[in-house]
Every structure is written in structure tokens, then in C-alpha cells.
Amino acid sequence: MPNPSGKNGYISAPPDELIKPVIEQYVARGYSNKEIVSRLRDHYDVDKYNVSLDLLKKRRSQWGLKAARGQHHTITSIAPAIERVRVRFPNQGSHDMKQTLLQEERIMVSRELILEYMNRHHPSEVQARKTHRLKRSIFWTAGLHDLWVYDQHDKWRRFQLYLHVGLEPFSGRTLWLKIWWTNRNPRLICGWYCDTVAALGAMPLLGQSDPGTENNGVANGHTMLRHLHDPHLSQTLQHKFKNKHGNIKPEIFWSQLRKRWSPGFEDILNYGVHNGLYNPDDPLERLVFHFLFIPWLQRELDLFAERFNNSKPRHNIHKALPHGRPNDIFSRPEDFDSKDFSVKVDPALLATVREEYAPAQHPVFRLVPDEFFAQATEFMTALGNPVMDGTNAWSIYMDLLFCFRLLEDPDQIHGFSSVIEQARDEHLPVMELPPCVDDGMVGAGMHPLGSDVSSDAESDQYEFVWTTDEDSE
Structure with missing residues (x-):
């Protein structure tokens, strides 16, 4: 029966203020009109409203949200x-x-x-x-949130900058991509894991990383969280340690980051070091550098991660399904004939794990010591709070450094630096538990242990053959 409240008996369109921001977001991510119409249904009451393909085209024309052809760009x-x-x-x-x-x-x-x-x-x-340098490797996973994988990146050690990534390998989605003044403290890595679990409200079945001690915190934290939710797992470590060649997906991600993001920013950082503007061994210069450069580079990494998660990779005949944008596979696995193996998390239990392995008051979570941060913020206000980018980064750095030089107290700076050094690395032993069963496939290892895994999960495993030339021309 037609809806009597709609024009000519049809269901009415949702208000512009409800759908316009969503449409703008999807257009900015490069979605087609058909994809936008399909995904818009998640944002309004389908019993009350409807957006047809023709209506979407009309609204986009009215709002000036034009496609490539409509923008009429030239060289x-x-x-x-x-x-x-x-x-x-x-x-x-x-x-x-x-x-x-x-x-x-x-x-x-x-x-x-x-x-x-x-x-x-x-x-x-x-x-x-156009020069192809293929490196093919096989990676197994059963489905979404079967496992998360983690890895650190130390190529910028000479700048006293360190990176870390967490990935959901089935969808290819970047869970976190962080830059900090260390990536060796296990409490820091566990903290990023807890932040992600809190945002999603769920955790994976297993974690995976290389055997570095910096990963002991996330291994312990995830294992404890799994045990709290399912006591039947209490006799096994819910984390897998792989050597470099076994933890494939993060290695490929770093290869892509080095090729697609790092070069321009590395040139900027090298300029400061090579021209004597920044000495990483000088405690004051290092604090000023971290205060300014880490937040700026983190914003740039966030933009890269957003592009990465919303970009549809080139179709790869060597890769099994699913093919699509990582964010789409991550949020709608059923559209890709897959299952979501995530475990819902009780926030109170997550808080218990965080307090045990990643307490918020730990100094490793401070960009710089609190007193230094307060003074630097005051100086930046006096300087007019300039917005930092690649063209003015070193000028802002020199201005702030000059402010600190005028009142430098060597003992106080040494105290600030010692706080950072003590938090840079920390020994945290991994739980003394037998590892989960591993028969050579990532997804299979946890099925005998997890009571929340369906019995046919092994039959739904996917094989991925990852390569490093996805961005070639």
C-alpha cells in the first residue's frame, strides 16, 4: 500500500540535514552513486524514508558534489x-x-x-x-577479527622517532598507525590496543606479532581480556609470536608506507639534522622536536591511514576474495560472504586490563613531561600558535627552541630527559602459558580453544597472496 504521507504515494526523502553530511563523506571517499545509495540506508529509517538513485543525482547536482566528469578538470x-x-x-x-x-x-x-x-x-x-619488484607470500586467515597483527618500524631511529602499526589482515584495515618517541615499551603498545578495543567495543580471537619484548604487553593484555571473558581459555596464551617472515602483512604495509608516504617527510627531517638545526642527542632539542613534530606527523599519518582504509586496491588475480575497500570489508563482512569472529568486550573488564598493563598515568603516554608541556604551550601561545606544515616546521622549531634557551636550566632539562629515558623501555615478561595450537594456518590455531567459534570456521578460511606492487603505475 502506498505511503499516504509521501508525494504521489511514494515514501518521502529524508531531510537534507540528515543525509547531506553523509553523502559528502562518501563522495569524498570516491564511492559511486550506487554504492552511496546502498550505504545511505544505514543512516536513516528505511520504513520512513527512501533515497533513490535519481534523487541522489539530483541532490548532488544541487549541492555541487560533482563527479570527475562534472568537475571538467584539465591538465x-x-x-x-x-x-x-x-x-x-x-x-x-x-x-x-x-x-x-x-x-x-x-x-x-x-x-x-x-x-x-x-x-x-x-x-x-x-x-x-613501472618497475615491478614482486614479492609474493601466502597469508592465511579465517575471517574478520580472526586475528590482529602488530609490528614496529625503526627506520627513523636517527631522528628519535619510532612507528607502530596494528592491522586487521582479513579486511586489510589499519587499526592504528602511531608515531612516538619510543615503540619499545610494552605498556605503550598495550595502550594502543586497549584504545582500539574500546573504540570498537570488541576484540579479535588472537593477536600476532614478532617475538620482540615490546609485544609482551599486548600479548598479556589480550590474553587476560580473553580469559576474563571466557575462563575456558585460561590455560593458553591467546597470542602468536612469529618471526619476521611469518608476520607478513605488517612487513608489506611498511613497504608501502616507505614508498608512498615517507620520502617527502624524510627529506624535511633530514634537512634539520644535516643543517645543524636538530641534534637528537641534545636533551632540550629532542624535547622541543618531539613536542612539535610528533603531533604534526601523527596528523599526516592519520590522513594516510584514512586514505589507505578507504581506497579500493587494484584487483589482484593472485589474491583470493574479498576485494574492496578495507573499511567496507571491515564494517560489512556479510557483503563479502564472510564472518565476523570478534568478541564483544565488557568495558569494566577492559578497564581492569588497562590498569594492569597500560595504566594511563604511566609516563610513556606523555608526549613530553607535564611541566615542559605547560611551558611549551605558553611559549607557543606567545608565538601566535602557528599551524605547522612542511614549509614552516623548522622555523617554528627554532623559535620555540630560542624561547627555551633564554631560560634554560640544565638540571631541570636533565630531569625532564631522565623521565623520558626511564619510560623508553621496560621489561615486562610474557605470561608463562603454552601457546595456542598452530597447525600452520592462522585461523585454525584458535578453534580448539575458543568456545565462541563456530564449528565450520575452518572451512571458511581465505588464502591471501600479498604483493608489494599495488601502487605501480
């Missing part, structure tokens, strides 16, 4: 935006360039036009990216 019109992006990402291929232009410049343009521009103005770079 000349996209040139300034591409060159702005290349300052930070000099090695970006057309796939990443398209996503960056969409995310940061709100420019929707085809890869063909980007390639035409790059072939005309930067042909040597295009040719270099």
Missing part, C-alpha cells in the same frame, strides 16, 4: 594541486595521487588525466614506478 587546472601534493609525496603514483587530491584538495579527477599530466611533466618518475 592545466589540476597542475597546481598536483604540485602541492608532490611537495609532501614526491613518489606518489596515480592511484594514491587520485585519493590524495580527493581527500585534501576536494578535486575529483580520473587516473588517466593524472597519468597524462605525470607523463608530460614527470616522465622519469612514471617510468621508475
Whole structure:
């Protein structure tokens, strides 16, 4: 029976203020009109409202949310935006360039036009990216949240900067991508794990990492949380330690980050070190550097992770299903004929684990000591709170360093530095429990132990063959 409240007997459209922000978000992520219509149903009452494909096209036209063809860009019109992006990402291929232009410049343009521009103005770079260096490895997982994998990255040790990543390998989604003044303290890594579990309200069946002691905290924390929710698991460690070649997915992620994100920022950091602006061994310079550069670089990493999670990789014939945007697979596994193996988490039990292994008052969670942070914030206010970017980063650093030099107290700076050094690394032994059963496949190891896993889970395992050339031209 037609809805009498709708125009001409049809269900009425939802209010613009309800759907416009959502549509803008999906357009900015590069979703097609059909994909947007499908996902919009999660944002309004389908019994009360409806958005058809024709209505979406009409609204996008009214709001100026045009597709690539509708924006009518040319090689000349996209040139300034591409060159702005290349300052930070000099090695970006057309796939990443398209996503960056969409995310940061709100420019929707085809890869063909980007390639035409790059072939005309930067042909040597295009040719270099066409060189394929394949590294294929097999990775097994049963489904979404079967396990999470973790790994650290120390390539920026010379700047006293360290990175860490947590991944959900079935969807390929980045759970966290962090930069900090250490990645060796097990309480810090466990803290990032707890933050993610709190945001999702769920945890995986298993964790996996290399055997480094910095991962003992997350191994213990996840195991304790699993035990609290299911006492039947109390005799086993709910974490798997793999050597470098066994923990495949993070290694490939770091390869992609080094190629697609790091070069431009590394040039900026090298400039400060090579020109004597920053000495990582000087306690005061290191504190000022961390105070300014870590938040800025974290914002840039957050943008990269967002692009990564919302970008559909090039179809890979060597990879089993699912194919799609990591965020789509992560949020709607049923659309990809998969299962969600996550375990719902009681916030009170998570708080218990956090207090045991990642207490918020621990100094490792402080960017800099509190007194230094307060003084630096006061100085930055006096300097006008300039917004930091790649063009002014070292100028802001020198201004703030000069302020501290005027009142430098060597004993106080030494005290600040010693607090950081004591928190940089910490010994935390892993639980003395037998490891979970491992018969060679990631998903299979936990089934005999987990009472919350369906009996047919092993039959739904997926094989992924990951390669390192997804961003090649």
C-alpha cells in the first residue's frame, strides 16, 4: 500500500540535514552513486524514508558534489594541486595521487588525466614506478577479527622517532598507525590496543606479532581480556609470536608506507639534522622536536591511514576474495560472504586490563613531561600558535627552541630527559602459558580453544597472496 504521507504515494526523502553530511563523506571517499545509495540506508529509517538513485543525482547536482566528469578538470587546472601534493609525496603514483587530491584538495579527477599530466611533466618518475619488484607470500586467515597483527618500524631511529602499526589482515584495515618517541615499551603498545578495543567495543580471537619484548604487553593484555571473558581459555596464551617472515602483512604495509608516504617527510627531517638545526642527542632539542613534530606527523599519518582504509586496491588475480575497500570489508563482512569472529568486550573488564598493563598515568603516554608541556604551550601561545606544515616546521622549531634557551636550566632539562629515558623501555615478561595450537594456518590455531567459534570456521578460511606492487603505475 502506498505511503499516504509521501508525494504521489511514494515514501518521502529524508531531510537534507540528515543525509547531506553523509553523502559528502562518501563522495569524498570516491564511492559511486550506487554504492552511496546502498550505504545511505544505514543512516536513516528505511520504513520512513527512501533515497533513490535519481534523487541522489539530483541532490548532488544541487549541492555541487560533482563527479570527475562534472568537475571538467584539465591538465592545466589540476597542475597546481598536483604540485602541492608532490611537495609532501614526491613518489606518489596515480592511484594514491587520485585519493590524495580527493581527500585534501576536494578535486575529483580520473587516473588517466593524472597519468597524462605525470607523463608530460614527470616522465622519469612514471617510468621508475613501472618497475615491478614482486614479492609474493601466502597469508592465511579465517575471517574478520580472526586475528590482529602488530609490528614496529625503526627506520627513523636517527631522528628519535619510532612507528607502530596494528592491522586487521582479513579486511586489510589499519587499526592504528602511531608515531612516538619510543615503540619499545610494552605498556605503550598495550595502550594502543586497549584504545582500539574500546573504540570498537570488541576484540579479535588472537593477536600476532614478532617475538620482540615490546609485544609482551599486548600479548598479556589480550590474553587476560580473553580469559576474563571466557575462563575456558585460561590455560593458553591467546597470542602468536612469529618471526619476521611469518608476520607478513605488517612487513608489506611498511613497504608501502616507505614508498608512498615517507620520502617527502624524510627529506624535511633530514634537512634539520644535516643543517645543524636538530641534534637528537641534545636533551632540550629532542624535547622541543618531539613536542612539535610528533603531533604534526601523527596528523599526516592519520590522513594516510584514512586514505589507505578507504581506497579500493587494484584487483589482484593472485589474491583470493574479498576485494574492496578495507573499511567496507571491515564494517560489512556479510557483503563479502564472510564472518565476523570478534568478541564483544565488557568495558569494566577492559578497564581492569588497562590498569594492569597500560595504566594511563604511566609516563610513556606523555608526549613530553607535564611541566615542559605547560611551558611549551605558553611559549607557543606567545608565538601566535602557528599551524605547522612542511614549509614552516623548522622555523617554528627554532623559535620555540630560542624561547627555551633564554631560560634554560640544565638540571631541570636533565630531569625532564631522565623521565623520558626511564619510560623508553621496560621489561615486562610474557605470561608463562603454552601457546595456542598452530597447525600452520592462522585461523585454525584458535578453534580448539575458543568456545565462541563456530564449528565450520575452518572451512571458511581465505588464502591471501600479498604483493608489494599495488601502487605501480
